[in-house]
Amino acid sequence: MLQGETMVLSRFQLSDIELATNNFDATYCIGLDTDIKVYKAGLDDFVNSISSSTEGMNKGELSKKHITVAIKCTINRKGGRGKQAFFEELEMHSHTSYKHPNIVSLIGFCYEVDKMILVYEHASKSSLDDYLKSVDGMKNYTWTQRLHMCLEIARGLNHLHTSPQRIIHGDIKSATILLGMNHEAKIAYYGISKHRTNQEVGMEVYADPEYETTGKLERHSDVYSFGVVLFEIFCGRVAYSPVYMKDNEKGLAPIARMCVNDGSIERIIDPKLIEETDDDILTSNRRPNNDSLNRFLKVACQCLGEAANRATMQMVINELEIALNFHVSQYFLHFLDYFF
Template sequence: MDFLKIPQSKIKKATNDFDQTYSVGSGGFGIVYKANLDVFNIKSLSSIEGRCKDELPMINKTVAIKRIFKRGGEQGKQGFITEIELLTSCKHPNIVSLLGFSREAHEMILVYEYALKGSLSDYFQNNGKTVNLTWAQRIKICLDVAHGVNYLHTNMEGKPRIIHRDIKSENILLDENMKAMVADFGLSVSDPMRQQASTIYTQNIAGTKVYMDPEFLTTAKYKKESDVYSFGVVLFEVLSGRVAYDSFYLKENSMGLAPIARRRFNEGTLKELIDPKITEEMITFLL
């Protein structure tokens, strides 16, 4: 992984010493900055084996730089290490690419390809803000995510079977062509030795509650089907045009969208969840 190491001095220069004007968001473990940075053009190479670092081609591009909170402690450190270990083994168009990292002077920094169109959650109604997605775009995004999750769950040469553990619309990024990529692997776990599906036991319930598999919440047993459940919640977000934790849903059920979708399915009223914009688009198309 030596070729992915980026001197912290270059990152600080690109962000003007992590100036707030470069910040584009933050999460539970760090702040994300947008900047232009020289990184290795790994995608132009079929293999880096046998090459020395100085021979690899460089490219200046817009990147996303995640600066891990120092207060994150051991969990933040483990997430940093996990992202590097897992993303360096992944090569798939629907998995976000890790372009570099820095570990100097007590700083932990990750550099990713920049998602120009933001996260999928940006396109759902939340606090009165919404950007419309066409039906075709919604279907394409869902297929992209399905391909990405299937790739993670498949054990293959050079890549372990990976369980993401935090599939949600905020962790699905969209590039300039609206291609969806699964991101944020800080909570992920891998199973490199076993080909068949297995159950992971944990003492720490980790993830985002409204997307969590109910079985995991009660038994602390996590498996790849738990990722599929979380993806199912995202599918209902796409259908309804609202995030799973929208206050509209939380007023009805503290677990958000998932139990509401189940109840309406049982009642035969699932169509009430459909985003009115989808209906409007279909009517316009038919006319």
Template sequence: MVHLSASLLTLNGKSLDHLRLRLNDIELATDKFSETCYIGSGGYGMVYKGELDHFDGMDSLKIEEKNKGEFRKKHSCVAIKRLHNRVDTQGEQGFVSEIETLSNCKHPNIVSLLGFCDEGHELILVYEYVAKGSLDDYLGNMDGMTNLVWAQRLQICLDIAHGLNYLHTHIEGKPMIIHRDIKSANILLDDNWVAKIADFGLSKLQRANQQGTTLITNNIAGTEVYLDPEYKNTGKLKKESDIYSFGVVLFEVLCGRLAYDEIYSGGGLPSIARQCFNEGTLKGMVDPKLMEADEIISLLKGGVNQDSLETFSKIADQCLEETQSRRPTMEVIIKELEKALNFQVSNLFQNVTSLFVK
């Protein structure tokens, strides 16, 4: 049995041995990584679904406890990410980065890391299973996003915003975290449509003594169409880089299409959305499934309230400012998204009530 590094047992002085899982248990849970357990893949590797015993996620942050037996165990359905062969240095870096980041996090809008395995040539990460897949599955999919009315989409955006605000905040025992790859494919949805930020392989941590500083990176990382232009051009990485990426996701949710959809030429969705917003023609880009012509159908499906649309569009546009310093803070974004949701819910209640009064 060969482990990646003994340092993983005491990452930044904190014991993580309670998160280490045996390869035999993982192989048993996935029927040795059979096709019947396979649920998805990406550039990082393959993802499988299985059931196994792991340490309770509610206890996973109590890493000051030294005795492994003091952590409660739990048996549940999990997502098992099997990374490509560990000879890939970048894969190893992402593996360690994900463990380092998520072992510091506990938030309802951040996917929970339940364990890892680094036996032999394997690099495996085990997460809570999030049943409804990723947000991008419901964008541009007539059988997917149809189920999500405007109020639901707003709540999903608020969930992501709360998760980002948590990541960007220094809390005792948790550094500030820049995700670096916020996109709809990295937003997972659970059974209740609660959104959870996932995939922290590219994330960067900023300790309390580094607060207020700018991280300079030589290797620009992220997904092209979601990438902060200032970071891309200068290598200066700040939490505002995540805010730009989030702005792209906001417009994806509004338009019901992925940012790299072939209908968006040139700079993709961000540049076209900003242009339409400034020209006052953004309504033409709104997902037609949200703009029902029939009044009663529109009310029952939660058609978009105009005040809600304008509030949402304005804050999404501000997130896409070219300059990092001009973008809003997560606190402001949350406030505006809450306002947009309140407009929508209040208007829907009033209109549905009026149908019965008539």
């Protein structure tokens, strides 16, 4: 099954996974969909000191380490495509061409009895969703850091869209974006929701309205969802916050577009981005300058627009890089004025 250049994948024992999750106890569950359950737990992994050959055969000595992982369990319902989806995802992740620093990596798998399990890395402090829901979660993120975060997510998603199989994630939202120990952003568990159900409360706010009409996921559906995440990072709140839901059942996206169009964007910007500090140089780094802000808002709105007019993820990356360059350039000039 695994042909060409492959990565080392561990084959975990079902007994070890059951022990780690207390027999798949609900307290370990961090996500679910119609045919998927995801658990967070600690597992012992045997890491090869020498990479495998193209046939996937292990060489060299093995060392053992304890790691935190996300355990994705596929439910093989009668008449469903659970088994096929499991092997498709396993094969897809096994090829080195799918590896990317802004996408969560597959570590291993388990296929025993009726259990089909994929084990992903979970080297993160929390999800972006957790940060956005916390009172102080985003307060220390400057405009520069937020733009870097947006770019990391965009690069990961673009990698999926431009891969040989042109993968559609289908479930982009702040809850599927993990922030690592150094605050790096990684897209988690792509393939978890190829057929979106959005049964979780509030998750419909990320759904492309055209998907709701056609029932067909496209790459531009991911672009819409990413546009919602852009505005979440800008506003410092989840898109399904009661602050937005009381005004519009679709949450943040339509409100953000309205505020951009009528020039009232200050209504929703994260106050932490515009509050004054005692030090001008720090303030200039935190606050978005007009050129950078306008470029960001333009591309974020383009992501939320009509499907035919949405940018590709590469175009989004280009615009975000320009927004970042505008801000860094002005910050540098501010820095020179401050010290000289």
